[in-house]
Amino acid sequence: MSRFPAYRPRRLRRSEALRRLVRETRVTVEQLVQPLFVVPGRGVERPVGSMPGIAQLSVDRAAEDCRRLADLGVPAVILFGIPEHKDARGSGATDPDGIIPRALRAIRQAVPGLLLITDVCLCEYTDHGHCGVVRDGDVDNDPTLELLAVEAVAHARAGADVIAPSDMMDGRVGAIRRALDAAGFAHLPRRQCARSRSTSRRVPTSSW
């Protein structure tokens, strides 16, 4: 049974002001997080070919970018690090003076109020590109957990507000949580990632 003509939906669509008033779903900047790619060096701004407007930035440039974003009202950034050197164990990831800890300290100083989220994974730091330690041609889950935990604690000590692991190792959330708690960061939230890694919507030049 139609409610028409008593009910006429067009009445609420008459003007932009009315539509805005009754809109159910809104996108506001308070809900958004900007990803940033941080690279070694100073004054570096290396555009990502397939992503016009996005560049990999050195720590100093990233801090400037964060200042601008914070001034615009963006509440948070998520940092992906690209290290100086890659090796089989991804040791750049666990270095307390690695690219992400350096970026965290610089950004924290430049923009104290900005929420800093860090990507925790090894794939950007390993020379083979896998998200963990490789043994006998396979990613060795449990030894990788220890490295992820060390990486997360290094980020927390350098000032990260939220730890966001993007590897897909089994048990990583628990391993990182226990390590953060043991290191005195019980208050730090961490988030996990549920996703399929096999997706076409990935650009090889990006961090994952």
Next chain:
Amino acid sequence: MREVALDIEEGADIVLVKPALPNLDIVRRVKERFGYPVAAYQVSGEYAMVKAAAARGWLDEARAVAESLTAIRRAGADIVITYFAGDVARGLVRS
């Protein structure tokens, strides 16, 4: 969904679904099932597609971005990680 349950059991505070757009059903189900804060990642591939199409004049970038971000939010994401965050903040994208 089993993996999300496991991660929450292990102490996750926020659940991230990535990439967002092909997994809007997952965003919705995670939100409804667990009631945890859900973050969704509008990934680089989507950014690249929108930029490429817009550069050829095939797509209105601001409208396409607004539509996608709105869809992600409507699916249930509390937080959206997006390369367009700065553009939204500058008022270039209106929902």
